[in-house]
Amino acid sequence: GQQVMQIPQYQHVQEGEDFTTYCNSSTTLSNIQWYKQRPGGHPVFLIQLVKSGEVKKQKRLTFQFGEAKKNSSLHITATQTTDVGTYFCAGDNYGQNFVFGPGTRLSVLP
Amino acid sequence: NAGVMQNPRHLVRRRGQEARLRCSPMKGHSHVYWYRQLPEEGLKFMVYLQKENIIDESGMPKERFSAEFPKEGPSILRIQQVVRGDSAAYFCASSQDRKNSPLHFGNGTRLTVT
Numbered sequence: 001g002q003q004v005m006q007i008p009q010y011q012h013v014q015e016g017e018d019f020t021t022y023c024n025s026s027t028t029l030s031n032i033q034w035y036k037q038r039p040g041g042h043p044v045f046l047i048q049l050v051k052s053g054e055v056k057k058q059k060r061l062t063f064q065f066g067e068a069k070k071n072s073s074l075h076i077t078a079t080q081t082t083d084v085g086t087y088f089c090a091g092d093n094y095g096q097n098f099v100f101g102p103g104t105r106l107s108v109l110p
Numbered sequence: 111n112a113g114v115m116q117n118p119r120h121l122v123r124r125r126g127q128e129a130r131l132r133c134s135p136m137k138g139h140s141h142v143y144w145y146r147q148l149p150e151e152g153l154k155f156m157v158y159l160q161k162e163n164i165i166d167e168s169g170m171p172k173e174r175f176s177a178e179f180p181k182e183g184p185s186i187l188r189i190q191q192v193v194r195g196d197s198a199a200y201f202c203a204s205s206q207d208r209k210n211s212p213l214h215f216g217n218g219t220r221l222t223v224t
């Protein structure tokens with residue numbers, strides 16, 4: 001079945017440093033979504049990418065969808081303590097459900 | 111517009127009892143997904159339902175687990191004869207339609223089996 005991997009599993013950064021998490025699917029995706037889950041909270045939708053090579057920005061966050069539509073990345077510029085949480089990608093492989101990656105847990109040291 | 115409502119927030123059951131988890135999707139949403147999350151782990155897909163129909167239950171254990179989304183009322187995830195390994199957070203999500211729709215998650219039900 002479809003597998004979605006993310007690296008790194010954990011990332012500790014100093015406030016102000018940049019952060020990137022990578023998402024890779026074993027199959028071609030129709031679209032990919034990114035979610036953020038704060039500690040003790042529930043996943044919250046951030047963005048969806050649909051087109052090959054698509055790049056979207058939300059303030060300090062930049063999302064990219066690979067040309068082959070099998071990988072994606074999320075880059076945060078100048079992290080802040082409010083960025084703390086786990087970032088999940090979720091792949092839609094033209095199938096019936098979204099498969100979530102294992103997540104990247106980000107901690108930001110003030 | 112109320113978000114996805116899950117109840118209870120916390121549920122404690124003894125081994126062998128039944129657990130019933132409820133999920134009311136956002137208004138206007140007819141697609142419901144259930145995910146399970148162990149502490150500090152990812153979201154594992156369990157089942158996807160549309161009103162009165164199970165669309166995909168490939169993530170559901172074959173025994174003891176069942177889900178429904180009746181025409182009226184919330185979606186129910188039912189776990190019979192719970193075991194300690196069932197302890198986890200169970201999240202429900204809903205979407206407006208299937209194609210290219212973001213998932214809106216509820217706050218989850220944290221099940222503890224003693």
